[in-house]
Amino acid sequence: MEAARTPEVYVYIRTVMSMVIGLSLAQLLMRLAGFVQSPGKHRVYLVHLGWIASMFLFIIHFWWWEYRLQSVAEIGFGVYLFLICFCCLFYFLCVLLNPPSIEDYGGFEEYFISRRRWFFGLLAVTYAVDLIDTLLKGETYFRSLGWEYPIRNVVYIVLCIVAAITANRRFQAAFVTIGLIYQITWIFRLYDVLSG
Known part of the structure; x- marks a missing residue:
């Protein structure tokens, strides 16, 4: 079977990807709305909130740069499957940040640290x-x-490995804070405008 080449294929693939990305964003927004609806129900952890903000930016940024998908000459099923699985990684990350319940934990700090790996x-x-x-x-x-x-991606991978290993609250706070600042500067330096 031949690989797809028509513009409609990119629209189709982006539509399927957008469904998974939409579910990811819904997970994050549900958690934020939950904090507003029941502000005293669970103790908030700023590092957890920082990672929610970071994932929100990462997902929005991801969707912005997926515009470049149209530059792929042809797309076979393997590439299609890869792209859908990539989107699923975002969904899994968002579900980890937004569990259905944290009743077994003392608050989001305990939950986040226990699920950091x-x-x-x-x-x-x-x-x-x-x-x-x-x-x-x-x-x-x-x-x-x-x-x-x-280099950015390799550094993030290494820092993620360190963050998975250590429960040190200072490291966790520094990682998310510096990561958010860098992420914002990266987005505006490289991806501020889409060009055709």
Whole structure:
């Protein structure tokens, strides 16, 4: 069977991807709305809120740069499956940040620290998969991002491994704070405007 080449294919693939991405955003927004609806129900943990903000930015940014998917010359089922699985990583990360219940925990701090290995393990995988996703858009596009892009992802992967291992609250707070600041500057430096 031949790989797909028509513009409608990109619209179709982006539609399926957007369903999974939409579910991811819904998870984050439900948690934030829950904090507003029942502010005293559970103790809030600022690091947890920071990662919710970080995932929100990561997902919005991901969807912004997936516009470049149209530069892929042809898409076979393997690429389609890869892209859907990539979106599923975001969903799993968002579900980890938004559990159905934390009744077994003293609050979000205890919950987050107890699930940090899963969260940061999946986040490290997401940054690794992001490198592959960017390569799918072509070597020229990958190179256009400069040396900072692969170094950024490798540093995030290493820091995620450290964050998965350590429960040190200062490290966790520093990681999410510096990560958010860097993420915002990265987005506006490289992806402020979509060009055709």
